[in-house]
Amino acid sequence: MLDRALTFKLYPNAREVERLTDWIRLHCELYNAALEERIDAYRKHGKSISYYDQQNVLPEIKAARHEFVELGSHALQQTLRKLDLSFQAFFRRVKAGQTLGFPRFKASKRFSGFCYPDPAGWKLMQHGGRGATLRVGSGKDAMSIRARGQHRFGDGAKPNDLTITRRNGEWFASVTLRVPEDACPRARTGAAYRGVDFGLNNWAMFDDGEAIANPRFMRNEMSRIADLQRQQARKKRGSIRYRRLGARVAKVHERIGNLRREFLHKETTRMVKACAVLATEELRIQNMSRSAKGTQQKPGRLVKQKAGLNREILSAGSSMAHNMLAYKAVEAGTRLHVANTRQLKPSQRYAACWEIVPKTLAQRTHVCAHAGTQRTATRTQRRSC
Known part of the structure; x- marks a missing residue:
């Protein structure tokens, strides 16, 4: 399975919307109460409360607050488990020396659901x-x-x-x-062996030179988003007009996400249907889109330019495309090979002779003297091989 x-x-109709909203409010109340209990127990007594300690109190809560009964025991347990997962992630970041991010109280309007x-x-x-x-x-x-x-x-x-x-x-x-x-199987119509490189100028470049243009959904809507945000900045914070403009900005971002998801589904499906073997390289999007602002002691350089590059990297959705290819390839019977980028060094290696020549980002071509001949390959072709 x-x-x-x-x-x-x-x-939902109006009555159902009201009930669903009340249920979210109750789940949010339970989440915040459980978080407050954990904080108070540690501050006052130095004691850590586990998920099971809080789960065992649910029957008493439902006996005292009858409105929690209709939510269901398993749904209430899942809300407590959600808080417990937040604490587990917090302690994991503490041990790793990363940015901590202690679990926070949530407003019912921002509580996503149950x-x-x-x-x-x-x-x-x-x-x-x-x-x-x-x-x-x-x-x-x-x-x-x-x-x-x-x-x-x-x-x-x-x-x-x-x-x-x-x-x-x-x-x-x-x-x-x-x-x-x-x-689950998908019908595969081709048996090609292809390599593909995901980028920004072209969303995807294949080893035979075929390219898929980057639709740049985010860039196309930037002017509209900026205009709405300027209008919102002129309104009183918390007013009705301020909230309406915020909702319009959120709608634009939702539309961008839907367009991106549809594009990725169509293109990844086409890839796995046409290929028996599909090769690409591993991408660490989190590292590639890291901020360049640095620290107060060591401030970064070209911070705004890097922020724009990060926006384009995230807008391309390469990480989501890799995840889609992973399960669609299994369904279509396509072999997906993801090369280890750090070990293979595709930006420094020429596929014809396997020679590694260190280069800067400004160097877009590789000239290889092999067996008495000169061979030139673009950076994109090198990364695709």
Whole structure:
């Protein structure tokens, strides 16, 4: 069995929106109360409270606060587990000497949503096509919310967990499906052996010279975002107009993300369908997009230029493309080879003779004297080989 994620858009009516908002508020209240309990216990008594300590108190909370009963025990446990994961990440960063980021209290308006970690307490029913109904809760108080979405895995796919989120005033349900392996394969139409290099001038460059242009969704909307942000800066912070302009900026970013995701899905699907073997290099996007501002003692250089480059790197979505290729290649029966960049040094190595010549970023070509001949390759071709 394989795990596959699917997102449905929800269309709740006014009464259902009010109930979902109340549920998010209660989950946020539980999260903040559990965080406060951990902080107070350590400050006053030097004692650390574990997830299991807080989970065992849930029956007493539901007995005293009856509104928590309809949320479901497993969903409440998952909210406490979410806080526990935040503390685990905090202590891991402490040991690694990284930026700490202590868990913070959350406002209910910024609390993203809640999760059912197993099939209990909800049910997803598809009606053919893209129509669906999500039933949440139990008994006569259960809600049946209209949804839109579809998956390609047939009746053998079994829902495993559900996450309900609220983004920009809209509601979404992310469902993880447990899918049989025989329901996942993709039809592969080609048997090519190709190398591909992900970049910025061209989103992808293949070893035969074929290029896929970078759509630059973020750059195309920068002027619109800047105009909205200038308008927002002139409004009183916290006013209705300030919030409306903030929502419009968020809508533009959401649209950019949707366009990017659609583009990546189409191109990665085309790659794995056409190739029996697909080779690329490992990319460490987190390192590549690191800020150049430095420290107060050692300030960085060309900080604004590096910030613009980082924006373009993240907008290209190369890391997301690698993740998509990883699971789509398995489904299509395509062999995906990801070369170790640090070991292979593709920017310094010429594929024809395997010679390594150190270069600066300004050097875009490699001239190789091999067997008495001169060979020249562009930087992009070298990285693709």
